[in-house]
Amino acid sequence: MAIHGLWVINKAGGLVYQRNFGDGLPHLTANEYLVLAGTLHGIHAITSRLSPSGPSSGAQVIEGESFKLNVLLTHTGTKFILLTSLVEPTVDAMLQKVYEIYAEAVMKNPFHTPEMPIRTEGFDAKVTALLSGR
Amino acid sequence: MAYTQGNQQNARFSVLSSSSLSSVEHLSPNSSRFSLPNTPSINTTLGTPRPNLRPNIYDRHLNKTRTAEVSASSFAYLFSEVIQYTQKRVSGINDLERRLNTLGYRVGMRVLELNVWRSESTSKAPKREIKFLPALMSIHTQVWKAVFGKPADAIEKSVENDDEYMIVDNDPPITRNISIPRDMSQLSCSSFTAGIVEAVLDGLGFPARVTAHNTPSDTHPGRTTILIKLERSVIEREELLK
Amino acid sequence: MSHHIFILSPTDTPLYSLTHYSSKPAQSAGSALSSNLPSWSTSAFAGTLTALSGASSATQHHTSAGGGVRMGGGQDRHVIQMIANASLDAIEEVMRRENVMYLKSVDKFNEWIVSAFVTAGNMKFIILHETKNDDGIKVFFNDLWELYVKTAMNPFHTAHTPIRSTVFDSRVRASAKKNL
Numbered sequence: 001m002a003i004h005g006l007w008v009i010n011k012a013g014g015l016v017y018q019r020n021f022g023d024g025l026p027h028l029t030a031n032e033y034l035v036l037a038g039t040l041h042g043i044h045a046i047t048s049r050l051s052p053s054g055p056s057s058g059a060q061v062i063e064g065e066s067f068k069l070n071v072l073l074t075h076t077g078t079k080f081i082l083l084t085s086l087v088e089p090t091v092d093a094m095l096q097k098v099y100e101i102y103a104e105a106v107m108k109n110p111f112h113t114p115e116m117p118i119r120t121e122g123f124d125a126k127v128t129a130l131l132s133g134r
Numbered sequence: 135m136a137y138t139q140g141n142q143q144n145a146r147f148s149v150l151s152s153s154s155l156s157s158v159e160h161l162s163p164n165s166s167r168f169s170l171p172n173t174p175s176i177n178t179t180l181g182t183p184r185p186n187l188r189p190n191i192y193d194r195h196l197n198k199t200r201t202a203e204v205s206a207s208s209f210a211y212l213f214s215e216v217i218q219y220t221q222k223r224v225s226g227i228n229d230l231e232r233r234l235n236t237l238g239y240r241v242g243m244r245v246l247e248l249n250v251w252r253s254e255s256t257s258k259a260p261k262r263e264i265k266f267l268p269a270l271m272s273i274h275t276q277v278w279k280a281v282f283g284k285p286a287d288a289i290e291k292s293v294e295n296d297d298e299y300m301i302v303d304n305d306p307p308i309t310r311n312i313s314i315p316r317d318m319s320q321l322s323c324s325s326f327t328a329g330i331v332e333a334v335l336d337g338l339g340f341p342a343r344v345t346a347h348n349t350p351s352d353t354h355p356g357r358t359t360i361l362i363k364l365e366r367s368v369i370e371r372e373e374l375l376k
Numbered sequence: 377m378s379h380h381i382f383i384l385s386p387t388d389t390p391l392y393s394l395t396h397y398s399s400k401p402a403q404s405a406g407s408a409l410s411s412n413l414p415s416w417s418t419s420a421f422a423g424t425l426t427a428l429s430g431a432s433s434a435t436q437h438h439t440s441a442g443g444g445v446r447m448g449g450g451q452d453r454h455v456i457q458m459i460a461n462a463s464l465d466a467i468e469e470v471m472r473r474e475n476v477m478y479l480k481s482v483d484k485f486n487e488w489i490v491s492a493f494v495t496a497g498n499m500k501f502i503i504l505h506e507t508k509n510d511d512g513i514k515v516f517f518n519d520l521w522e523l524y525v526k527t528a529m530n531p532f533h534t535a536h537t538p539i540r541s542t543v544f545d546s547r548v549r550a551s552a553k554k555n556l
């Protein structure tokens with residue numbers, strides 16, 4: 001039961017927000033994160049194309065040995081990625097909450113440019129309140 | 135879970151304006167130069183365009199929208215666009231605040247007339263507010279309720295200057311979703327609200343310079359103070375009225 | 377019998393005016409020519425034509441300055457406007473002291489009684505009338521108030537600019553016909 005990190009990837013595959021919670025994750029440089037996010041965006045695109053039963057929203061969970069990546073794809077193509085421990089039952093609700101905070105604090109903020117990195121204090125504060133207290 | 139925004143999701147502001155139907159008659163109906171296409175509007179029967187019977191602002195009762203509400207989200211997006219639009223056309227924070235103030239002023243003039251009409255028109259002898267403190271109180275409660283759906287949180291009088299008063303809102307609804315970038319930390323988007331207050335005071339005959347300032351506290355990060363600096367003439371008149 | 381109605385902005389700029397001729401019996405005949413004129417104040421010739429039609433506005437000005445002498449028709453546009461403007465001082469003095477909106481018979485000038493109504497936003501409605509009709513004027517002012525607030529709500533109306541809406545005009549006339 002732990003949340004390790006949150007990524008937000010824009011519809012072009014650029015990483016617009018990345019945040020680690022706790023000390024579970026290795027420290028990577030900003031560039032490395034950008035590359036990883038781009039790769040994940042590609043993998044997600046592949047999985048959405050491969051579906052045997054018509055159009056698909058692509059990969060939703062990618063599981064590793066000790067953690068999993070949970071993906072929420074919005075209608076506009078923005079992806080929210082939550083890195084959690086393997087057993088994390090509330091992850092879907094959590095992703096919805098993050099999406100809600102994003103809609104409130106980022107999209108309604110006149111000082112945010114769409115598709116650009118999120119530098120909005122309100123988003124930071126609310127995400128912290130939601131995720132880091134756990 | 136510390137996150138409790140859920141129930142604010144469907145927040146609503148009350149609707150002030152009854153002007154969603156605009157009238158166009160001032161475009162001089164006799165002049166063909168300005169004639170508008172006779173598009174059938176929702177209120178006229180399709181197929182029988184009757185240009186002179188389009189919905190008219192004078193046919194709407196002013197209390198029609200008295201208890202109506204508008205989605206806080208819709209307003210947030212609109213206000214966000216207003217700020218972005220304005221920001222492209224100004225040079226610097228002061229200019230931006232001044233323009234937001236001007237926009238608020240236009241709202242405030244209407245708020246004042248409409249609110250007073252709604253409260254006084256049924257009375258036998260309609261009254262105006264001629265003393266400053268009751269006027270300030272009515273801004274704090276009536277105007278705030280009409281515009282934001284809740285009263286403001288406090289009224290304060292400046293200790294240093296006898297011509298300065300403050301209205302405090304711990305969490306102004308219109309700036310709830312706005313995060314000011316660090317390089318603009320002086321900016322307060324509540325300048326719009328300051329404009330509303332300025333218009334109401336001006337209309338009532340208490341000319342003042344009204345500005346908005348961020349005064350965050352630990353419990354209320356969005357706390358905003360609307361600072362009212364009255365013109366000297368108002369103070370002098372108040373003295374005479376005592 | 378005529379009524380002269382003015383709407384003035386807080387800076388005392390006239391935004392709308394109307395001359396209403398009541399169907400009730402007139403005290404003085406007035407000027408036949410001027411009563412046939414469109415009652416819009418914007419008709420710049422109204423005063424001139426009244427003068428041409430026989431009333432001597434020049435002498436009227438003189439007698440009014442002297443005071444005491446009752447003027448002839450008193451229907452000269454210029455004189456009417458002067459009386460309305462002169463009453464502003466009286467109105468402003470009263471509205472600082474009294475908190476009511478309807479200021480009845482606030483001023484007097486020869487045969488004219490001046491009643492006024494001040495809205496919350498400091499718009500002034502002024503009526504020049506010859507006979508007392510407090511209740512009728514009150515109802516008329518209430519109608520005018522509502523119509524004015526509706527005008528102010530129109531997003532295409534700029535505050536404190538002349539009101540040119542034909543609907544507004546016809547509603548004001550209808551109310552004047554009914555109440556004055």
